[in-house]
Amino acid sequence: MEFIPQDKNYASRIKESFARQTFMEYIGAKLAEVKPGYCEIHVPYRKELTQQHGYFHAGVVGTLADNAAGYAAYTLMAVDSSILTVEYKVNLMAPGNGEMLIAKSTVLKYGRTLTICRTDVFVQKNGVEKICAAAQVTLIELAEKKDGE
Amino acid sequence: MEFIPQDKNYASRIKESFARQTFMEYIGAKLAEVKPGYCEIHVPYRKELTQQHGYFHAGVVGTLADNAAGYAAYTLMAVDSSILTVEYKVNLMAPGNGEMLIAKSTVLKYGRTLTICRTDVFVQKNGVEKICAAAQVTLIELAEKKDGE
Amino acid sequence: MEFIPQDKNYASRIKESFARQTFMEYIGAKLAEVKPGYCEIHVPYRKELTQQHGYFHAGVVGTLADNAAGYAAYTLMAVDSSILTVEYKVNLMAPGNGEMLIAKSTVLKYGRTLTICRTDVFVQKNGVEKICAAAQVTLIELAEKKDGE
Amino acid sequence: MEFIPQDKNYASRIKESFARQTFMEYIGAKLAEVKPGYCEIHVPYRKELTQQHGYFHAGVVGTLADNAAGYAAYTLMAVDSSILTVEYKVNLMAPGNGEMLIAKSTVLKYGRTLTICRTDVFVQKNGVEKICAAAQVTLIELAEKKDGE
Numbered sequence: 001m002e003f004i005p006q007d008k009n010y011a012s013r014i015k016e017s018f019a020r021q022t023f024m025e026y027i028g029a030k031l032a033e034v035k036p037g038y039c040e041i042h043v044p045y046r047k048e049l050t051q052q053h054g055y056f057h058a059g060v061v062g063t064l065a066d067n068a069a070g071y072a073a074y075t076l077m078a079v080d081s082s083i084l085t086v087e088y089k090v091n092l093m094a095p096g097n098g099e100m101l102i103a104k105s106t107v108l109k110y111g112r113t114l115t116i117c118r119t120d121v122f123v124q125k126n127g128v129e130k131i132c133a134a135a136q137v138t139l140i141e142l143a144e145k146k147d148g149e
Numbered sequence: 150m151e152f153i154p155q156d157k158n159y160a161s162r163i164k165e166s167f168a169r170q171t172f173m174e175y176i177g178a179k180l181a182e183v184k185p186g187y188c189e190i191h192v193p194y195r196k197e198l199t200q201q202h203g204y205f206h207a208g209v210v211g212t213l214a215d216n217a218a219g220y221a222a223y224t225l226m227a228v229d230s231s232i233l234t235v236e237y238k239v240n241l242m243a244p245g246n247g248e249m250l251i252a253k254s255t256v257l258k259y260g261r262t263l264t265i266c267r268t269d270v271f272v273q274k275n276g277v278e279k280i281c282a283a284a285q286v287t288l289i290e291l292a293e294k295k296d297g298e
Numbered sequence: 299m300e301f302i303p304q305d306k307n308y309a310s311r312i313k314e315s316f317a318r319q320t321f322m323e324y325i326g327a328k329l330a331e332v333k334p335g336y337c338e339i340h341v342p343y344r345k346e347l348t349q350q351h352g353y354f355h356a357g358v359v360g361t362l363a364d365n366a367a368g369y370a371a372y373t374l375m376a377v378d379s380s381i382l383t384v385e386y387k388v389n390l391m392a393p394g395n396g397e398m399l400i401a402k403s404t405v406l407k408y409g410r411t412l413t414i415c416r417t418d419v420f421v422q423k424n425g426v427e428k429i430c431a432a433a434q435v436t437l438i439e440l441a442e443k444k445d446g447e
Numbered sequence: 448m449e450f451i452p453q454d455k456n457y458a459s460r461i462k463e464s465f466a467r468q469t470f471m472e473y474i475g476a477k478l479a480e481v482k483p484g485y486c487e488i489h490v491p492y493r494k495e496l497t498q499q500h501g502y503f504h505a506g507v508v509g510t511l512a513d514n515a516a517g518y519a520a521y522t523l524m525a526v527d528s529s530i531l532t533v534e535y536k537v538n539l540m541a542p543g544n545g546e547m548l549i550a551k552s553t554v555l556k557y558g559r560t561l562t563i564c565r566t567d568v569f570v571q572k573n574g575v576e577k578i579c580a581a582a583q584v585t586l587i588e589l590a591e592k593k594d595g596e
Contacts, residue, residue: 023206026197048175052296057172058234059212066207085207086412087436089238089387089536089583091563093556108581109540113411114384114438116538116581118565134555134563136536136583138385138436140412147201235561236585238387238434238536240414242407257432258391262560263533263587265389265432267416283406283414285387285434287534287585289561321504324495346473350594355470356513356532361506383505387536445499 003037003107007079010034014071017147024067027060031071037107039071045099056096061121061133065090068105069117069137076110082147083139086114090121090135098125105137115139152186152256156228159183163220166296173216176209180220186256188220194248205245210270210282214239217254218266218286223296225259231296232288235263239270239284247274254286264288301335301405305377308332312369315445322365325358329369335405337369343397354394359419359431363388366403367415367435372445374408380445381437384412388419388433396423403435413437450484450554454526457481461518464594471514474507478518484554486518492546503543508568508580512537515552516564516584523557529594530586533561537568537582545572552584562586 007013011034018024018031024041027049033040041064043049043056051057066088074083105119121133156162160183167173167180173190176198182189190213192198192205200206215237223232254268270282305311309332316322316329322339325347331338339362341347341354349355364386372381403417419431454460458481465471465478471488474496480487488511490496490503498504513535521530552566568580 017201020201021206022197022199023208027208048171050171052166052169057170057212058215058237059172059176059208062211062215062237063206063208066211085241087238087240087385088207088211089236090211091236091556091583091585092234093558093563109538109578111540116540118581131556134565134583136538136581138538236534240407240434240436242409242414258389258429260391265391267432280407283416283434285389285432287389315499318499319504320495320497321506325506346469348469350464350467355468355510356535357470357474357506357510360509360513360535360537361504364505364509383539385536385538386505386509387534388509389534390532 003076003110005036005075006077010075014074018071034071034075036075037072039068039075039105041068041103043101056101056123058092060101061092061096062090064101064103065119065121065133065135066137068103069119069135070139072105072107072117073115073139076107077141078143080144080146082142082145084142086138086140088135088137090133092133094130094132096123096132098123100124102129113140115141152225152259154185154224155226159224163223167220183220183224185224186221188217188224188254190217190252192250205250205272207241209250210241210245211239213250213252214268214270214282214284215286217252218268218284219288221254221256221266222264222288225256226290227292229293229295231291231294233291235287235289237284237286239282241282243279243281245272245281247272249273251278262289264290301374301408303334303373304375308373312372316369332369332373334373335370337366337373337403339366339401341399354399354421356390358399359390359394360388362399362401363417363419363431363433364435366401367417367433368437370403370405370415371413371437374405375439376441378442378444380440380443382440384436384438386433386435388431390431392428392430394421394430396421398422400427411438413439450523450557452483452522457522461521465518481518481522483522484519486515486522486552488515488550490548503548503570505539507548508539508543509537511548511550512566512568512580512582513584515550516566516582517586519552519554519564520562520586523554524588525590527591527593529589529592531589533585533587535582535584537580539580541577541579543570543579545570547571549576560587562588
């Protein structure tokens with residue numbers, strides 16, 4: 001499906017919002033790509049982000065799954081809207097064992113109030129990407145409430 | 150419901166597992182309480198854990214919801230089992246606006262392979278707890294695979 | 299938590315809405331109880347409602363979990379609002395093996411737009427209730443759009 | 448991804464299992480297609496399957512989403528295994544307004560114990576298919592427990 005963004009400066013709006021999320025910086029997340037209805041976020045491996053077996057922690061996986069969905073949805077929203085996650089559901093399908101975590105999210109349905117996205121999370125090991133989690137995320141658009149205010 | 154743990158040393162087993170999760174230390178999480186079928190985790194507010202409005206990031210909320218469920222389930226498991234999250238679903242119901250995030254998880258059904266937990270996440274502001282998220286989590290017990298190995 | 303309904307005739311409004319859901323009649327569902335923020339629905343066992351092992355079909359279990367949540371939320375809504383399910387998630391924890399399926403749903407958070415409910419589904423066998431499923435449901439209130447119009 | 452079924456007679460095994468699900472017959476569901484890792488189920492419109500606005504009931508939508516996932520997963524399982532749904536999550540994105548409901552499910556990850564599927568549910572109106580729901584489903588394989596026994 002092709003999406004037409006309402007705000008042609010969506011990319012810079014998202015970059016600024018992402019930069020305001022201190023937690024993204026804290027876990028070393030980078031906004032790798034945004035296009036209408038799509039967002040991709042990367043997190044390089046660091047010991048600080050791991051669970052008891054030394055793999056990426058499920059919490060980091062879920063965080064990326066949700067956040068990529070939020071910005072995928074946000075590409076389509078009005079310039080003076082902000083966005084909140086209503087809920088997300090994530091299946092952890094394989095250990096997050098690798099040098100990079102990569103979340104790719106796509107808008108499935110953009111609605112006036114609610115938007116639904118699907119996120120696939122991959123772990124890259126020796127340069128090869130393998131799916132490790134799958135999520136479905138519901139987001140709500142808050143009209144006339146700018147993100148940075 | 151009253152749960153009888155198989156391993157009477159479950160509390161120390163969980164303390165050790167929690168300590169191996171580097172990500173818990175990184176976000177400042179403390180294991181506040183464990184009892185059979187129950188786990189509570191606290192995270193004090195820090196700027197590093199926030200989203201664009203300065204509240205606890207949804208990723209931190211989801212991380213706690215999942216992790217508290219994992220350890221609630223783990224209280225009931227065999228001494229030589231380890232545990233993995235199969236999936237979790239979390240509704241974010243109010244902003245994480247406060248000085249402490251508190252996740253309380255309870256086992257709803259302990260099964261031979263799968264265990265289901267419900268977690269309520271509260272945000273404490275000026276000493277008053279308010280529910281901010283609700284999760285349902287599915288966990289799997291991996292028999293004869295010790296957590297720290 | 300105590301809920302104060304906006305519409306004191308919520309019970310008759312719900313009875314009428316339930317009666318308009320032909321599928322409820324088709325599966326033999328009865329509205330057993332409604333009170334502010336709560337709804338209970340019963341379905342007696344019939345061979346038509348079963349899966350391959352002769353137990354209540356997961357689809358019937360999910361239907362009840364969702365529908366009880368919808369009416370629990372609807373007890374709190376304005377007289378001229380209608381309601382839609384945004385999404386639901388249900389864990390099937392035990393076979394639906396018994397003479398009656400009973401869904402009990404409680405509002406966890408009533409919001410201006412979105413309401414979150416939790417439903418426990420029980421199967422009654424020889425008069426004894428046993429939990430067989432647990433759900434978490436997100437609902438949306440459509441203002442100024444009466445249910446029967 | 449290409450899936451290699453363990454049981455080359457998977458299609459007839461599924462046809463027989465589907466036929467044992469009395470609820471499928473009761474709602475008029477037809478097994479439209481099965482291939483390795485994929486299943487499609489159709490339900491023609493009938494007044495008995497509707498909610499208060501005369502559209503397909505969310506319960507029917509959820510039932511199909513889950514059932515299509517179950518049989519998509521079952522195409523890959525061993526001849527003497529049976530299958531159960533662990534949990535499913537479904538987003539209802541548009542009214543089920545049309546003459547036919549169509550669920551298409553694909554295996555995302557086939558595992559030794561757990562399998563994850565995604566289902567898209569479409570409603571067909573005047574011959575045009577429109578997505579109305581999206582689900583993510585977790586299933587468990589019960590080894591050495593034949594479906595019809």
